[in-house]
Amino acid sequence: xxxxxxxxxxxxxxxxxxxxxxxxxxxxxxxxxxxxxxxxxxxxxxxxxxxxxxxxxxxxxxxxxxxxxxxxxxxxxxxxxxxxxxxxxxxxxxxxxxxxxxxxxxxxxxxx
Amino acid sequence: xxxxxxxxxxxxxxxxxxxxxxxxxxxxxxxxxxxxxxxxxxxxxxxxxxxxxxxxxxxxxxxxxxxxxxxxxxxxxxxxxxxxxxxxxxxxxxxxxxxxxxxxxxxxxxxxx
Numbered sequence: 484x485x486x487x488x489x490x491x492x493x494x495x496x497x498x499x500x501x502x503x504x505x506x507x508x509x510x511x512x513x514x515x516x517x518x519x520x521x522x523x524x525x526x527x528x529x530x531x532x533x534x535x536x537x538x539x540x541x542x543x544x545x546x547x548x549x550x551x552x553x554x555x556x557x558x559x560x561x562x563x564x565x566x567x568x569x570x571x572x573x574x575x576x577x578x579x580x581x582x583x584x585x586x587x588x589x590x591x592x593x594x595x
Numbered sequence: 596x597x598x599x600x601x602x603x604x605x606x607x608x609x610x611x612x613x614x615x616x617x618x619x620x621x622x623x624x625x626x627x628x629x630x631x632x633x634x635x636x637x638x639x640x641x642x643x644x645x646x647x648x649x650x651x652x653x654x655x656x657x658x659x660x661x662x663x664x665x666x667x668x669x670x671x672x673x674x675x676x677x678x679x680x681x682x683x684x685x686x687x688x689x690x691x692x693x694x695x696x697x698x699x700x701x702x703x704x705x706x707x708x
Binding site for chain 2: 514516523524525526527528531533541573577579581582583584585586587588589
């Protein structure tokens with residue numbers, strides 16, 4: 484498992500708190516992505532970044548924010564505005580726009 | 596909106612039998628179709644992919660077929676083994692979006708020893 488890492492594996496927060504999920508890659512990939520995975524649903528794109536200092540909203544960006552200050556890092560903040568934050572969050576990266584995506588091990592976030 | 600439909604949602608087969616998972620997509624301009632395997636609590640891993648200029652691709656016990664006219668593609672696993680038990684996701688690259696994908700809803704495959 485190396486290359487792209489996420490931490491922590493499990494995260495618990497109280498409702499109303501912001502929380503930041505870490506994603507780091509040492510694959511020298513330009514593009515990085517955040518997905519949310521819920522039972523019975525496909526992966527849904529939250530945000531993506533094709534290059535440092537640039538990112539775009541995906542299909543379900545509301546209540547989330549990201550930054551891409553370094554090529555290796557793409558942290559995701561789940562804000563208190565996200566109505567159903569409990570989910571499994573997957574980060575991915577790819578070398579370019581026509582290459583496969585490599586996934587991190589995921590962070591399971593539980594908000595109570 | 597959702598662009599890929601995947602069936603079945605669950606599949607049980609006896610060890611040694613074959614398993615087939617099917618996906619359909621709606622955008623005829625999609626040109627790349629990966630399949631991912633996700634074991635419980637772990638990351639999705641690419642197991643095979645196919646591009647729109649070929650109709651079939653094989654890798655040992657795994658094969659993928661693509662019918663561009665019908666806009667569907669299928670994953671075939673032969674001689675299934677218990678370690679094949681996992682959730683399998685299909686995906687179709689969204690045209691003109693860089694490297695964004697539509698993902699299927701997943702098929703939970705159980706191989707019974």
